[in-house]
Amino acid sequence: MNSVIERNKDGASAVEATVSAPFFLRGKLVEGSDQIHKSRDLGVSFATPTIDLNAAVHPRTEVPPLLNVPLSEVIDFLVETGERIRDPKNAIFQDCIDRMCRTHILPRDVVANQAMYASLYLDKRKLMAEVEQNFPDPAALDGWVPKSDFTGRKSFVRAFAPRLIHVLPGNSPGVAVKSIAQGALVKGINLFKMSSSDPFTTVAILRTMAEIDPEHPIVKSMSAVYWRGGDTTVEPILFRPQYFDRIVGWGGGDAINNLVKYVGPGLQLVSFDPKxxxxxxxxxxxxxxxxxxxxxxxxxxxxxxxxxxxxxxxxxxxxxxxxxxxxxxxxxxxxxxxxxxxxxxxxxxxxxxxxxxxxxxxxxxxxxxxxxxxxxxxxxxxxxxxxxxxxxxxxxxxxxxxxxxxxxxxxxxxxxxxxxxxxxxxxxxxxxxxxxxxxxxxxLGEAGPSTIGNPHDAMYALHRFVHWMVHEDGVAGA
CATH class of the missing domain: 3.40.309.10 (Aldehyde Dehydrogenase; Chain A, domain 2)
Known part of the structure; x- marks a missing residue:
């Protein structure tokens, strides 16, 4: 488990006291026990490294790594990731479930089944349906789509790759799977703030991706860390429009209210409010x-x-x-x-x-x-x-x-x-x-399953994630 070990006075190891929760920063696994935290529901201790804020931010002077990767390739990589998650030989995910059962309120079988069920979202037909429902012309994700209006004025439009901070909930490991997939589908740069109930699943998914191809642009576009919600040594620094375009917030009223105070020109909140x-x-x-x-x-x-x-x-x-x-x-x-x-x-x-x-x-x-x-x-x-x-x-x-x-x-x-x-x-x-x-x-009885690609919480989320960029090109023939 790579846990922090308590020691008796004679130096002999005692029971494992604190479970380790590593970070993943733009393709690199970061381990350490610099910070000790408590899980929300059970009050179990877990240890994390100190956040390297510079590594968590991708400079705006560099275009997003996924920008010019074809959507078809992105989907193929996500599909392979789903297959690896469901592979019973995937030691990363088995270890993740072991650790998560220390901090999460749900029983092991429920946690494990949720993770496996959520990975079924990483299906080519489902992912493509998600894109097609969110974008009238998915070609806007792959390049500049030519437009013209009735006056003859020409332009080009692109669903440009956004920079997103995802504040994840702790009630379901499935949200991590879907959030990573959606962040990849819009070709974004993604920083995932994990919850204290589950500071493991997101990293396990990203590590599984890195095992497939450590240099893949999806892997280089993803980071997952933990800090305590409201931490004034982290949030006022990261939650700035010079670093990110959107905060994608999940959680209860207090969590969402905390995020609202950072919203301003250039930094929008896409909120999955408490429901x-x-x-x-x-x-x-x-x-x-x-x-x-x-x-x-x-x-x-x-x-x-x-x-x-x-x-x-x-x-x-x-x-x-x-x-x-x-x-x-x-x-x-x-x-x-x-x-x-x-x-x-x-x-x-x-x-x-x-x-x-x-x-x-x-x-x-x-x-x-x-x-x-x-x-x-x-x-x-x-x-x-x-x-x-x-x-x-x-x-x-x-x-x-x-x-x-x-x-x-x-x-x-x-x-x-x-x-x-x-x-x-x-x-x-x-x-x-x-x-x-x-x-x-x-x-009645079908609250759980949903039609693929439908709005969630009254919105088409992917459509709101992207940065809609327009290139105006004057009047035809001018």
């Missing part, structure tokens, strides 16, 4: 026992997406029916969540604040119905309005409504995914959901 996803279940769920079982099972699948750590995981389920009907739904939903929780191997209990909130509701029988206990094995709370805390760790809040029309008032700009049942009523609600601020409506 909450919900379910909407119509009265048709009570047409039969089979329909009720199906709706509860589909809803549990959305609740348990990445063990309810992902933004797409449902936290509030608005159910149309009487209290007796909604209680039947809640009971079956709890059963399905508990089954999925047991199968996942994730047995961590709810934190103390959440535990106290749930236990208080258990004593208020007239206002709430509660199925399960706050023991991390799954709990469902039935209420007439959404609870005022963030359901997490296999916690579902079922909100009874007389009509799904009443649920629409709870939609806002932080509502990401809406899982809907029955499916044939979705067209009746999609405009109202969009007006409220929601960004995605899907079949």
């Amino acid at each position: 909450t996803s919900i379910s909407m279940v119509g009265k048709e769920a009570f047409d039969s026992e089979e329909a009720l079982d199906l709706a509860a099972d589909l809803a549990s699948n959305d609740v348990m997406t990445l063990n309810q750590e992902a933004c797409v995981a449902s936290r509030f389920q608005f159910v149309e029916g009487t209290q007796e009907q909604v209680d039947r739904f809640s009971e079956r939903l709890h059963k399905r969540i508990a089954e999925r929780a047991a199968a996942s191997g994730d047995v961590r209990a709810c934190d103390m604040e959440l535990k106290e909130q749930i236990e208080m509701m258990m004593m208020m029988d007239d206002d709430y119905g509660v199925w399960g206990k706050p023991d991390g094995k799954g709990v469902v709370i039935r209420s007439d309005e959404p609870v005022d805390f963030h359901p997490i760790n296999k916690t579902a809040n079922v909100v009874r409504v007389d009509s799904l029309d009443d649920a629409v008032k709870y939609i806002n700009v932080a509502t990401q995914t809406v899982g809907f049942y029955p499916f044939d009523r979705m067209p009746d609600y999609r405009d109202r959901l969009a007006s409220g601020g929601a960004q995605r409506i899907v079949h």
